[in-house]
Amino acid sequence: MPGEFELIQRYFDRPGLNDQCAAVSLGIGDDCAIIDVPVGLQLCFSIDTLVAGVHFPVTADAELLARRALAVNLSDLAAMGATPICFTLALSLPEADSKWLHGFSTGLEQVARVFEISLAGGDTTRGPLSITIQVQGLLPVKRALRRDGAGIGDLILVSGTLGDAAAALTLLDQDYATLDDCQQYLWQRYYDPQPRIALGRALLAGGGRCAIDISDGLLADLGHILERSGVGAVVDLAALPCSSALQSELLRKGQPNDASKLALGGGDDYELCFTLPEPLWQSMKAELCALVPCTPIGRIQSAAGILTTTGEPLSATGYQHF
Numbered sequence: 001m002p003g004e005f006e007l008i009q010r011y012f013d014r015p016g017l018n019d020q021c022a023a024v025s026l027g028i029g030d031d032c033a034i035i036d037v038p039v040g041l042q043l044c045f046s047i048d049t050l051v052a053g054v055h056f057p058v059t060a061d062a063e064l065l066a067r068r069a070l071a072v073n074l075s076d077l078a079a080m081g082a083t084p085i086c087f088t089l090a091l092s093l094p095e096a097d098s099k100w101l102h103g104f105s106t107g108l109e110q111v112a113r114v115f116e117i118s119l120a121g122g123d124t125t126r127g128p129l130s131i132t133i134q135v136q137g138l139l140p141v142k143r144a145l146r147r148d149g150a151g152i153g154d155l156i157l158v159s160g161t162l163g164d165a166a167a168a169l170t171l172l173d174q175d176y177a178t179l180d181d182c183q184q185y186l187w188q189r190y191y192d193p194q195p196r197i198a199l200g201r202a203l204l205a206g207g208g209r210c211a212i213d214i215s216d217g218l219l220a221d222l223g224h225i226l227e228r229s230g231v232g233a234v235v236d237l238a239a240l241p242c243s244s245a246l247q248s249e250l251l252r253k254g255q256p257n258d259a260s261k262l263a264l265g266g267g268d269d270y271e272l273c274f275t276l277p278e279p280l281w282q283s284m285k286a287e288l289c290a291l292v293p294c295t296p297i298g299r300i301q302s303a304a305g306i307l308t309t310t311g312e313p314l315s316a317t318g319y320q321h322f
């Protein structure tokens, strides 16, 4: 078993992970990391902790876990419109298991390469398995996509499809090889969320002001936008984008009418929910949809709460830890 310093050097302070981004002027190896922040840009950061037994099973595959942990963090940067530059990693490990560490650092490297972000530092301690990742990104000064940026009359849009990850929850403990194509797609949607970095950047560049990533479910996360912006919304249930894989899985389970329930309440999709004035949407539509299909699902209005187009109230409850 490697010691602490050997472990850091072997698995984390290595090419592929620590050399992806030139903005990191000093990375792993000193007391602090140093980041270059060009004039006119602001540093933007977010942190998340995943605890074994709470957020994932102790036996979860290390490579998948790493990919998911980093992707979920990057999704927060996407929701601000930020360009990711680096991340730090605080690991608490019950033991220095070489196989686990190899899988974990491989998963990190895969995502780090895609988004050209460096692992700039971290902390390694012995204890129950827990993974804390902090991501850092850059933003033009005072231009972030914020939860309080929704305006009355704005369209509400979402990227991709909703409810896929929630539909995968009952599949996660099954052997992947035994799942059909649709189920494998849903399983991937849960384990391999795609942080919508390019979409967030395009929204920001085009004059967008408001976005959130959907981690706790559309109603809950749209609810955060509404609360912060001091507005309400009308949502068209028939417009909610659902994948054909989701529909076929629900059909198989004899629950063909549950798609909108999952789309509204299911978490873990890590799509973006954003608002745009309609003329801006019309002018940006082609550019945004070339990155990922985006669908208008409703409109911001002054009256608080979320209503359907037929006037029924929808309650904004997602998963809460306490």
Ligand code: ADP
Pocket: 008, 012, 013, 027, 028, 029, 030, 031, 032, 089, 090, 091, 119, 120, 121, 122, 123, 124
């Ligand atoms: P200190 O005692 O000054 O906090 P450490 O001994 O904890 O320093 O870490 C030594 C170096 O290794 C630091 O640059 C730190 O950022 C880095 N490091 C420690 N653990 C990790 C990790 N899990 N991933 C990446 N870098 C790490």
Ligand code: MG
Pocket: 123, 124
């Ligand atoms: Mg330390």
